[in-house]
Amino acid sequence: MWFYLRVLRLPRIVFIILFLLLAPALWLWPGSGRTDAALLDETIRIAIVKAAQEVTIAGDGLLVTSDSGLPLDLELPVTVKAAKDGLLVNGRPFQRLVFASSSAVLVNNKPYRGLAELSKNGNGILVVNQLALEDYLVGLINCEISSAWPIESVKAQAVIARTYALNRKAARSGALYHLESSVIDQVYDGSQIEDSRARRAVSETEGEVLTYDNSVIQAFYHSSCGGRTEASENVWGARLPYLKGVDCQYCLNSTAAVAWEQKLPLSVLEDRLQAAGHKISGLSDVKPGSQNSRGRLKQVVLVAAKGGLSLNGDQFRKAVGYGVIKSTRFSVQVAKGEASFSGTGNGHGVGLCQWGAKQRSLEGFDYHEILSYYYPGTKLEKYSDVS
Numbered sequence: 001m002w003f004y005l006r007v008l009r010l011p012r013i014v015f016i017i018l019f020l021l022l023a024p025a026l027w028l029w030p031g032s033g034r035t036d037a038a039l040l041d042e043t044i045r046i047a048i049v050k051a052a053q054e055v056t057i058a059g060d061g062l063l064v065t066s067d068s069g070l071p072l073d074l075e076l077p078v079t080v081k082a083a084k085d086g087l088l089v090n091g092r093p094f095q096r097l098v099f100a101s102s103s104a105v106l107v108n109n110k111p112y113r114g115l116a117e118l119s120k121n122g123n124g125i126l127v128v129n130q131l132a133l134e135d136y137l138v139g140l141i142n143c144e145i146s147s148a149w150p151i152e153s154v155k156a157q158a159v160i161a162r163t164y165a166l167n168r169k170a171a172r173s174g175a176l177y178h179l180e181s182s183v184i185d186q187v188y189d190g191s192q193i194e195d196s197r198a199r200r201a202v203s204e205t206e207g208e209v210l211t212y213d214n215s216v217i218q219a220f221y222h223s224s225c226g227g228r229t230e231a232s233e234n235v236w237g238a239r240l241p242y243l244k245g246v247d248c249q250y251c252l253n254s255t256a257a258v259a260w261e262q263k264l265p266l267s268v269l270e271d272r273l274q275a276a277g278h279k280i281s282g283l284s285d286v287k288p289g290s291q292n293s294r295g296r297l298k299q300v301v302l303v304a305a306k307g308g309l310s311l312n313g314d315q316f317r318k319a320v321g322y323g324v325i326k327s328t329r330f331s332v333q334v335a336k337g338e339a340s341f342s343g344t345g346n347g348h349g350v351g352l353c354q355w356g357a358k359q360r361s362l363e364g365f366d367y368h369e370i371l372s373y374y375y376p377g378t379k380l381e382k383y384s385d386v387s
């Protein structure tokens with residue numbers, strides 16, 4: 001320990017203070033003897049880097065620990081490389097490295113609150129950011145929406161992001177991490193785009209989650225629905241009573257965010273379908289199948305010389321690209337070897353419509369009303385009263 005202090009050439013008292021500040025974070029470390037969890041904030045573990053061959057860590061006054069859990073003397077910034085069976089730092093092997101800060105750990109130059117844990121996973125390095133749940137939410141707000149939106153819609157976003165995260169944490173309690181940092185779960189990019197309005201929305205809803213039958217719900221949400229939100233069973237097959245789909249004319253006020261056009265040569269479409277594993281060749285036409293009661297396509301029919309097929313709406317979006325075909329609410333026409341898509345809505349359409357929530361907030365609804373509208377039958381409760 002004192003050797004470590006000498007390397008960094010800082011007064012001993014600075015490190016004593018730093019260690020006292022960071023000690024609670026270390027206690028949260030899995031397997032490190034969590035002695036008084038009830039007194040500590042709820043934490044969450046996010047995968048922020050996956051399958052990297054090297055990762056650079058920097059930051060002021062970081063406390064570094066290795067496999068043993070004891071402080072380690074590493075000169076920062078440091079580049080950690082993937083080795084065959086673990087990690088390598090300047091030729092020294094490690095299984096796991098933890099970098100903790102009372103302010104921010106820089107992972108590949110991006111700041112993150114809490115801890116950054118590095119380990120070998122599969123073919124590369126996995127970096128998990130473990131931090132207080134409420135801090136995670138503050139960082140997330142401006143990745144998902146803009147904190148400049150009316151505050152009640154920002155508060156609604158804070159509640160659903162917290163609800164979603166805690167639901168996933170419970171479902172993945174034995175896993176290396178609870179959430180991806182991409183659209184697969186919730187977009188999160190560290191602490192660099194935190195601001196005071198995001199923090200206000202999180203603190204004014206502190207600890208609040210949506211529940212149904214005394215359980216934290218699966219609070220799916222999406223960018224815009226285009227007129228009616230979708231029932232969960234129409235996307236994923238599972239029927240959830242609070243995700244039945246509701247009318248939402250509100251997002252239609254934001255035409256630029258809701259309407260989309262896309263042109264794709266049939267050859268490109270065919271390549272993407274093949275890359276997704278479909279044995280199709282000579283694609284000549286794309287036809288919309290029947291619509292469900294929410295105005296979304298149940299099927300997309302692909303006419304081809306060989307291997308023509310019919311995909312359900314979500315399968316089609318997945319194969320061609322969720323960012324290319326933004327929703328399953330579209331029409332399509334084929335002419336001169338090119339498919340022209342014209343659609344409304346962005347995302348799967350299940351749960352809260354973010355642009356609709358923004359408009360409802362502008363019209364004077366508070367976040368309780370917004371949430372109970374998009375998740376009918378749910379209750380807003382303190383997580384501490386549910387868990």
Ligand SMILES: [Zn+2]
Pocket residue numbers: 224225226227228229248249250251252353355356
């Ligand atoms: Zn909507």
